[in-house]
Amino acid sequence: MAIIEKSALRSSLAGAAAAGLDAVPAGRLAERLRREPAYRRARQVFASPAPILAQIRVNTLLDNKTLIMPSAGLKEGFFRIRPFTVPFPELAQAVTLRGLAQYGERLRGEALAGLAIDLMVTDALAVDEAGTLVGDGHGFFDLAVALLGAHGALGEEVAIFVVPGPGQMLDERIAADPWDVQVDAAILADQVVTFSDRPPGIPAIQWEVLPLDQVRRIDPLWKLYEKKQGIR
Numbered sequence: 001m002a003i004i005e006k007s008a009l010r011s012s013l014a015g016a017a018a019a020g021l022d023a024v025p026a027g028r029l030a031e032r033l034r035r036e037p038a039y040r041r042a043r044q045v046f047a048s049p050a051p052i053l054a055q056i057r058v059n060t061l062l063d064n065k066t067l068i069m070p071s072a073g074l075k076e077g078f079f080r081i082r083p084f085t086v087p088f089p090e091l092a093q094a095v096t097l098r099g100l101a102q103y104g105e106r107l108r109g110e111a112l113a114g115l116a117i118d119l120m121v122t123d124a125l126a127v128d129e130a131g132t133l134v135g136d137g138h139g140f141f142d143l144a145v146a147l148l149g150a151h152g153a154l155g156e157e158v159a160i161f162v163v164p165g166p167g168q169m170l171d172e173r174i175a176a177d178p179w180d181v182q183v184d185a186a187i188l189a190d191q192v193v194t195f196s197d198r199p200p201g202i203p204a205i206q207w208e209v210l211p212l213d214q215v216r217r218i219d220p221l222w223k224l225y226e227k228k229q230g231i232r
Contacts, residue, residue, distance in 0.1 A: 003175050025189050029163055030055035033121070033187050034063070038159040042118035044068060046148070048141060049097050050123040052163055057095035061086065068117060069104065070144050072097050077220040078112065078148070079104030112220070115153035120145065120160045121187075126168035131182040131195035133162060134174055142203070145181045147220055149202035160198070161185045169193060179206045 033039050033056055045060045046068040047053050060067045060083075067081045079100040086094040086103050094103035107115070122141045124133040135141060148154050160183045169186065176182070182198040205224070207215075215225050 003173050005175050026052055026055050028189050029187050030059050032189070032192060033161065034059055036161075036185070036187075036192060038119055038161070038184075042159075044115060044117045044119075044155075046070075046117050046120040046144075047095075048122040050163075052123050053121060054092065054095060056121055056163075058091045061091060061095070067095065068107075068115065069095070069097075069100060070140065071100060071106075074140055074144060074147070074218045074221070076106060077218070078107045078144075080107055080111075080115075081105070108220070109223075112148070112151040112153050115148070115151075116155040117148065117153055117158055118155045120154075120158060121163070122160075122183075123163050124168075125165050126170050126174075127162050127164045127183065127186050128170045128172060128174045129195070130173060130176075130197040131162075131184065131186075132174040132176045132180055133164075133183065134168075142179050142181050143205070143218075143221070146179065146203055146205045147218075147224075150205055150224060151220070154202060158202075159184050161187055163187050179203050179209070 029052070039045075042065060044066045047057045047060065049069055049072075057067055057069070061081060062083075064083045066083060069079050069081070071077060071079060081094060081104050090103070093099045122133075124135050126134045133141075145160075160181060162183045162185075164186055169188070181203060182195070184195060184198055186193045205221070207225070207228070210221075215221050
C-alpha cells in the first residue's frame with residue numbers, strides 16, 4: 001500500500017477542503033456525534049475552535065458537559081466553560097476564541113491536572129484508514145493532546161474523534177510522525193467511521209523538534225520546560 005507524505009497532501013487538499021466545508025451540514029455532524037456512546041458517556045469534552053465544530057461545542061454545554069478549548073495558538077493554554085454558566089443567547093459567541101476570555105476559565109497547573117477529559121474532537125483536512133490525520137501543518141492539536149497528557153488531564157479511556165474535510169477519507173496510508181495523534185473515529189455527514197489501529201497511550205511531547213521560541217510562546221509548555229530544565 002502506498003504511503004503518502006502529508007506535505008504533498010496538504011497542498012492538494014487545502015483549497016478543496018476550505019471550499020467544501022461551507023457545504024458541510026455542521027448541525028447534522030453535531031447530531032451524529034450526539035448519538036455516539038462515547039459522547040453520551042463523556043462529562044468533559046475537548047473541542048478544537050474550528051468553525052465546523054461550533055455546534056458541537058454548543059451542544060456540549062447544552063448537554064450538561066464541561067467544554068475544554070485551547071486558546072489561540074495554545075499561547076494561553078486551555079480554557080474551561082462549565083455547563084449552564086452562559087446565557088443561551090450568548091452560547092454561540094462563548095464557544096469562539098474571542099469568547100473564551102469573557103466566558104471561559106483559564107486553566108493552570110493544578111486545575112489542568114484535575115481534569116479527566118473523556119472525549120476530544122478536532123477537525124482535519126483528511127484522515128486515512130488507520131486514523132492518522134492530515135491537519136493544517138501547525139501541529140497544534142497534536143501538541144494540545146501531548147500537553148494535556150503531560151498534565152494528567154486526560155481520562156484513562158479518552159476517545160478521540162475527527163471531522164475531516166468533505167470526502168477526505170483516504171484509502172492510502174499517511175506517513176505518520178512520532179508525535180501524531182491517531183483518532184478512534186471520523187464523524188461524517190452520513191456515517192461514523194471507526195478505526196481499530198490507534199496505539200495505546202498518548203504521544204509524549206517531542207521536545208527535540210520544538211524550537212525554543214515556540215516553547216516560550218506557549219505558557220503551559222514553557223512552564224513544563226522550566227520544570228524539566230530545573231529552572232524553577
